[in-house]
Amino acid sequence: MSALSADQVDRFRRDGYLLLENVIPPEQLTRLASEFEQWKEESRAHSEPYGVTQDGRPRFDIEPGHSRTHPALRRIASPIELSDTYLDVMRSSVAVDAVAQLIGPNVAFNHCKVNSKLPGTATEVRFHQDFLFEPHTNDDMIAVLFFIDDVTRANGPLEVVPGSHRGPLHEHWHDGVFTGAVGRDVEDRARAAAVSCPGPAGSACLMHGRTLHGSKSNLTGETRTLFICAYRSEDCRPLQVSHVPSRYEGEIVRGERTNRVRCSDSEMAFPEVPTGASFFGQQAGQG
Numbered sequence: 077m078s079a080l081s082a083d084q085v086d087r088f089r090r091d092g093y094l095l096l097e098n099v100i101p102p103e104q105l106t107r108l109a110s111e112f113e114q115w116k117e118e119s120r121a122h123s124e125p126y127g128v129t130q131d132g133r134p135r136f137d138i139e140p141g142h143s144r145t146h147p148a149l150r151r152i153a154s155p156i157e158l159s160d161t162y163l164d165v166m167r168s169s170v171a172v173d174a175v176a177q178l179i180g181p182n183v184a185f186n187h188c189k190v191n192s193k194l195p196g197t198a199t200e201v202r203f204h205q206d207f208l209f210e211p212h213t214n215d216d217m218i219a220v221l222f223f224i225d226d227v228t229r230a231n232g233p234l235e236v237v238p239g240s241h242r243g244p245l246h247e248h249w250h251d252g253v254f255t256g257a258v259g260r261d262v263e264d265r266a267r268a269a270a271v272s273c274p275g276p277a278g279s280a281c282l283m284h285g286r287t288l289h290g291s292k293s294n295l296t297g298e299t300r301t302l303f304i305c306a307y308r309s310e311d312c313r314p315l316q317v318s319h320v321p322s323r324y325e326g327e328i329v330r331g332e333r334t335n336r337v338r339c340s341d342s343e344m345a346f347p348e349v350p351t352g353a354s355f356f357g358q359q360a361g362q363g
């Protein structure tokens with residue numbers, strides 16, 4: 077049986093995103109949440125970003141203002157290298173079957189991270205398009221945002237501009253610097269057109285790599301944590317080193333390896349993006 081109905085496929089193609097509920101089974105959801113809780117507790121002992129990823133940058137990122145009594149762990153790069161639970165979700169979720177239906181049949185894993193907004197933290201993500209952080213030979217790329225907590229309109233939900241994946245790629249360089257975000261004029265228009273994507277814990281939002289998106293800070297006393305996994309069609313190849321490196325990068329998660337490369341028919345700008353640019357920036361988009 078297909079993971080998505082014909083109507084869901086049409087909606088994804090039209091809007092560039094699709095919310096699916098009940099994607100993570102309850103037991104797995106409990107494990108994801110309790111492992112995140114453990115990482116949050118460990119973060120109390122640190123006053124600087126810590127841990128180390130494949131390329132030597134810190135794995136755990138904390139917001140300015142983080143303290144033992146007020147933990148503000150906001151990002152974990154590639155948690156699948158620390159946790160079999162997260163690795164299993166990245167490989168085995170029905171959301172990956174949905175990705176295969178949309179851009180498959182052959183699908184490779186790109187990268188993943190946890191993005192958390194703990195109560196009383198300021199992290200906001202400016203509007204951006206993921207493709208600009210990770211230029212590829214074509215744009216068959218989908219990020220799956222798994223909801224570890226309930227995501228409400230007030231706790232900093234993902235906001236997307238429906239249909240923007242069919243529009244242009246916008247400049248993310250401003251005054252000679254890669255800011256990880258679109259310019260203020262594009263952002264104003266994006267904000268006016270954006271819709272938010274709330275949903276219960278256990279849901280997943282599938283988002284096309286060109287879709288304009290961002291999110292505001294969490295104004296509530298409830299944590300909002302997402303586990304974000306990015307996938308690509310197997311014939312879609314990275315044009316630069318991943319900004320969130322992983323030893324699983326390129327693993328075939330559905331279908332098979334063909335070693336074919338397909339280049340986009342359309343004209344696309346491939347900007348030069350410094351490795352890791354803005355990944356740890358507070359206000360910029362995160363790709």
Ligand SMILES: O=C(O)CCC(=O)C(=O)O
Binds near residue numbers: 206234
């Ligand atoms: O955590 C969020 O709210 C947004 C995440 C995002 O924009 C991204 O990872 O590209």
